[in-house]
Amino acid sequence: MDINEFRKHGKEMIDIIADYYENLNQVPPKSTVKPGYLYKLMPHEAPEEPESFEDIKGDIESKIMPGMTHWQSGNFFGWYPSNSSFPGMLGDMYSSMFNIVGFNWICSPAATELETVVMDWLAKLIGLDKRFLSINEDGTEGIGGGVIQGSASEAQIVAMIAARERMVVHLTSQGASDEEAESMRSKFVAYVSDQTHSATQKGAKIIGCKTRVISADAKFRLTKNALETAVAEDRNAGLVPFFVCGTFGTTNTAAIDDLSGIADVAEAEHIWFHVDAAYAGSALACPEFRPLAIGSERADSFNFNPHKWMLTNFDCSALWVADSTHLVNALSIHREYLPRVKGDTSFVKDYRDWQLPLGRRFRALKLWFVMRMYGVSGIRKHIRTHVSHAKWLEEQLLADGRYEIMAPTVFGLVVFRVKPQAIFGSSIIPEESKRSVNKINSTNVELVKRIQEDNRVFLVGTKVKGNDVVRAAVGSSHGTQENVKQLVQIIKKLTTEVIAENII
Numbered sequence: 001m002d003i004n005e006f007r008k009h010g011k012e013m014i015d016i017i018a019d020y021y022e023n024l025n026q027v028p029p030k031s032t033v034k035p036g037y038l039y040k041l042m043p044h045e046a047p048e049e050p051e052s053f054e055d056i057k058g059d060i061e062s063k064i065m066p067g068m069t070h071w072q073s074g075n076f077f078g079w080y081p082s083n084s085s086f087p088g089m090l091g092d093m094y095s096s097m098f099n100i101v102g103f104n105w106i107c108s109p110a111a112t113e114l115e116t117v118v119m120d121w122l123a124k125l126i127g128l129d130k131r132f133l134s135i136n137e138d139g140t141e142g143i144g145g146g147v148i149q150g151s152a153s154e155a156q157i158v159a160m161i162a163a164r165e166r167m168v169v170h171l172t173s174q175g176a177s178d179e180e181a182e183s184m185r186s187k188f189v190a191y192v193s194d195q196t197h198s199a200t201q202k203g204a205k206i207i208g209c210k211t212r213v214i215s216a217d218a219k220f221r222l223t224k225n226a227l228e229t230a231v232a233e234d235r236n237a238g239l240v241p242f243f244v245c246g247t248f249g250t251t252n253t254a255a256i257d258d259l260s261g262i263a264d265v266a267e268a269e270h271i272w273f274h275v276d277a278a279y280a281g282s283a284l285a286c287p288e289f290r291p292l293a294i295g296s297e298r299a300d301s302f303n304f305n306p307h308k309w310m311l312t313n314f315d316c317s318a319l320w321v322a323d324s325t326h327l328v329n330a331l332s333i334h335r336e337y338l339p340r341v342k343g344d345t346s347f348v349k350d351y352r353d354w355q356l357p358l359g360r361r362f363r364a365l366k367l368w369f370v371m372r373m374y375g376v377s378g379i380r381k382h383i384r385t386h387v388s389h390a391k392w393l394e395e396q397l398l399a400d401g402r403y404e405i406m407a408p409t410v411f412g413l414v415v416f417r418v419k420p421q422a423i424f425g426s427s428i429i430p431e432e433s434k435r436s437v438n439k440i441n442s443t444n445v446e447l448v449k450r451i452q453e454d455n456r457v458f459l460v461g462t463k464v465k466g467n468d469v470v471r472a473a474v475g476s477s478h479g480t481q482e483n484v485k486q487l488v489q490i491i492k493k494l495t496t497e498v499i500a501e502n503i504i
């Protein structure tokens with residue numbers, strides 16, 4: 001493809017994207033292909049001779065499109081949203097244009113410096129504590145700072161590595177030799193609740209430490225008492241507590257851990273406190289949500305995904321640390337071919353030391369585009385609109401009378417089920433009987449299945465305290481109240497059908 005062909009197809013490409021978004025709400029959100037469908041449609045080797053854009057475009061329509069689940073559809077209420085936006089896409093195009101590998105400042109000074117600037121903007125936008133800023137209010141360089149990671153899972157691993165480093169330093173400061181401190185690493189324990197995202201446990205596997213899973217309370221929260229008890233038990237057993245993950249908006253029910261209580265324990269026990277706000281962190285753009293996150297200002301690291309609910313195309317996960325010393329010490333390795341900037345290094349971060357890989361994309365661009373082209377007001381409006389749609393959905397379900405809400409609706413997530421009274425009618429529910437519990441669960445599982453088969457909207461089910469429930473996450477950048485209205489109609493109609501069929 002020469003540059004003139006690129007001009008032609010590139011312009012065509014924008015029309016393809018615009019058409020896709022224009023028609024997205026009319027398309028069934030979920031792909032219905034069977035596993036292995038694509039292999040049968042594909043040649044089994046790369047073409048010997050170059051092929052044309054037209055040919056590939058044709059295959060996108062006929063072969064790829066059927067295998068797409070449309071996460072950007074306004075009718076997509078599955079898992080958590082993964083927002084795209086037009087400003088985000090434009091920023092990403094610039095990133096593709098430059099296609100740099102920005103591991104050091106000199107690789108492209110603008111890439112490093114823009115990341116520092118936008119991560120400070122973003123920290124202020126969500127009301128993070130000043131400790132997390134790269135540049136202090138008086139213009140001096142801070143010891144904290146933010147960095148863009150690919151995912152919340154990666155951010156967890158990076159935080160755990162920094163935590164491990166800090167603990168090794170702490171142990172040596174307490175009199176352990178370097179060797180002793182190193183050999184104690186296998187005794188390091190990370191704390192999570194049974195509601196914490198699997199990313200923490202995966203991170204623990206990767207770095208080779210233990211995890212202790214603590215039962216969440218009735219409101220799905222990790223509490224101070226439970227953490228304190230677990231830490232004390234582990235200390236008695238000769239283990240070394242070093243990391244705790246507190247969640248602001250769990251994946252299953254959007255619950256919020258007792259962040260202040262966790263901070264108390266973490267401070268008293270010299271444990272690294274990481275806040276996972278992957279989904280709900282975006283809500284902190286709106287000041288009214290900030291009281292819910294009290295305690296996170298005392299964290300050692302804080303992470304949320306603008307690629308979930310803040311209009312920034314995947315991937316963009318924002319991680320801040322209050323003190324970058326341990327992170328940089330843990331991950332910095334010098335090589336002659338990776339020169340650092342000479343002279344005045346203030347305000348210059350070697351972000352390669354803040355992440356797992358060496359190379360990194362220019363992701364700050366899309367975040368900068370989003371913050372500039374929506375403005376703080378536009379981002380707040382985006383969040384508040386979804387929260388109000390979620391509340392409206394909850395009201396509609398409650399007004400119907402056949403549903404119960406299974407976890408508080410705080411953000412855009414509504415967790416509900418068809419309630420036992422609606423399934424058994426007014427007859428007495430044999431609460432204790434296993435058969436009736438099964439029937440309540442299978443009715444709700446069937447409802448989710450029917451909604452997915454109907455395929456005008458998409459959502460998923462989950463389990464809450466052993467009960468099968470329905471989970472609707474409002475938050476598509478391209479969704480409107482109409483999409484939520486349709487969702488309610490479909491839920492109600494299919495509930496009537498499922499109840500009538502008396503599923504056992």
Ligand SMILES: *Cc1c(COP(=O)(O)O)cnc(C)c1O
Binds near residue numbers: 154250279305
């Ligand atoms: C989605 C989610 C994650 C995982 O996010 P990735 O960026 O895909 O790794 C972690 N924690 C919570 C609370 C989440 O909702």
